[in-house]
Amino acid sequence: MSTFFSPLLADLAPYVPGEQPQDRAYVKLNTNESPYPPPPGVAWALSGREVEDLRLYPDPAAKALKAALARQYGVGEDQVFVGNGSDEVLDFAFLAYATDGRGVAFPDITYGFYPVFAALHRVEARAIPLREGFRLAVEDYARLSRTIVIANPNAPTGLALRRDEVEQVVRANPDSVVVIDEAYVDFGAESAVPLVARYGNLLVVQTFSKSRSMAGARLGYAIGCPALIRDLATIQFSTNPYNVSRTALRAGEQALAEQAYFDDNCRKIQETRAYTKAALEALGFFCTDSRANFLFARHPRLAGEALYRGLKERGVLVRWFDSPRIRDFNRITIGTRPQMDLLLEKVRELL
Ligand SMILES: *Cc1c(COP(=O)(O)O)cnc(C)c1O
Numbered sequence: 001m002s003t004f005f006s007p008l009l010a011d012l013a014p015y016v017p018g019e020q021p022q023d024r025a026y027v028k029l030n031t032n033e034s035p036y037p038p039p040p041g042v043a044w045a046l047s048g049r050e051v052e053d054l055r056l057y058p059d060p061a062a063k064a065l066k067a068a069l070a071r072q073y074g075v076g077e078d079q080v081f082v083g084n085g086s087d088e089v090l091d092f093a094f095l096a097y098a099t100d101g102r103g104v105a106f107p108d109i110t111y112g113f114y115p116v117f118a119a120l121h122r123v124e125a126r127a128i129p130l131r132e133g134f135r136l137a138v139e140d141y142a143r144l145s146r147t148i149v150i151a152n153p154n155a156p157t158g159l160a161l162r163r164d165e166v167e168q169v170v171r172a173n174p175d176s177v178v179v180i181d182e183a184y185v186d187f188g189a190e191s192a193v194p195l196v197a198r199y200g201n202l203l204v205v206q207t208f209s210k211s212r213s214m215a216g217a218r219l220g221y222a223i224g225c226p227a228l229i230r231d232l233a234t235i236q237f238s239t240n241p242y243n244v245s246r247t248a249l250r251a252g253e254q255a256l257a258e259q260a261y262f263d264d265n266c267r268k269i270q271e272t273r274a275y276t277k278a279a280l281e282a283l284g285f286f287c288t289d290s291r292a293n294f295l296f297a298r299h300p301r302l303a304g305e306a307l308y309r310g311l312k313e314r315g316v317l318v319r320w321f322d323s324p325r326i327r328d329f330n331r332i333t334i335g336t337r338p339q340m341d342l343l344l345e346k347v348r349e350l351l
Helices: 041-045 049-055 063-073 085-098 113-120 163-171 226-239 246-257 259-282 304-313 337-350
Strands: 080-083 104-107 125-128 147-151 178-181 202-207 220-224 294-298 329-333
Touching (some): 041 246, 049 246, 063 080, 063 220, 063 246, 080 085, 080 226, 085 113, 085 178, 085 202, 085 220, 085 226, 104 113, 113 125, 147 163, 163 178, 220 226, 246 259, 259 337, 304 329, 304 337
Parallel strands (some): 104 125, 104 147, 147 178, 178 202
Antiparallel strands (some): 080 220, 202 220, 294 329
């Protein structure tokens, strides 16, 4: 830290992303990327004319992509916000809805970026302990008078709330914004998007990074009532009006047009998840009931760190969190079936 760095941010501990090693080829099962490429149309959508047009700024209102998302989700175009990854959308939401002194609340075990956004914006954060078995009890989220952020399915546990449980939280906090981060919802959970029409305090955040195979494009979005969406636009136009690149906008529109390819990939990931879970359980692992594109697994005789390190030496990267309640576990992204067979082979060696 230089002597010029704001003392107000002296305690900021930045988010530590999963390893993105550039030195050797790993089987990468550590950052929940899709093992499948973007749909075939994305390649031609990004060639020719699109390359020439890179000299031009993108549409800061992202009208075409918002229209496509609005059609996809059956909402109005004024109910969609588009950001540079859902991380940016979440960042804007913390800034817009929690810096008035009310603070935020989220589970003690969840996406590691939430406490970082809170620290960055100097918002007081309350971590609400998950119950036994990492269960989120909706009664713990009644009348908090704080902005609430819930990843559903949660990360890294993979456990999901039903839509009626999300609705209970939204109803129990009419004076606060409830942000539901649905980064993994396409892998078998219930989306809260249908509730948006009825609740002005619900913001649903999704991303193209996981189920739509475009983590590298940096494209996320939020769906909420028009007033909330205007708030996010106010932050966008006060930060970086051209927050989403032309390339990402175009790729996103094309990806949405290839729905069958997307559905097929989500189905394959769910099948491979069930296959891998059964195989790990047969080896003595406990796995949570994950609705995401990863498993959260622990073995009674193999420490979480030992499994992580042993797999890394053998060319397979998974994610281990050195954090009290979860250090016995590893989070294992679902890849292709051959990738998971390789993982299982290396796990058997280590056992
Ligand atoms: C991956 C992830 C994100 C970030 O996604 P981007 O759109 O790539 O920024 C947000 N929330 C959760 C819970 C995630 O796991």
